[in-house]
Amino acid sequence: MLKKLTLAMTALGLLMSTASAEYYIVQEQATKKCKVVETRPTETTWVQVGPMALKTQGEAQKQIKTVCVEKK
Numbered sequence: 001m002l003k004k005l006t007l008a009m010t011a012l013g014l015l016m017s018t019a020s021a022e023y024y025i026v027q028e029q030a031t032k033k034c035k036v037v038e039t040r041p042t043e044t045t046w047v048q049v050g051p052m053a054l055k056t057q058g059e060a061q062k063q064i065k066t067v068c069v070e071k072k
Contacts, residue, residue, distance in 0.1 A: 022053035023060040027068055034068035036060040 026046040027034045034049065036057060041048050050067035054060045 022055065023057050024048055024053060025050040025060055025064050025068060032069070034064055036064060 021038060022040075023036050023038055024040055025034060025048065026037055026041045027049045028046055030045065040053075050063050054063060
């Protein structure tokens, strides 16, 4: 019984940790290059652009094309 409970709690923990992932679109100020990151930007060289946080990496990749204009 205790083994099943431990297994269930571990599975629930894994599901909760993957469900709460957030992605951010950031742009380097010097080069204007953009990328998707999983942590909120805190460096002064990277600036967040676009929506505050996106739930999936796929959403972020779609948004990067519309909110971020890179230098060629």
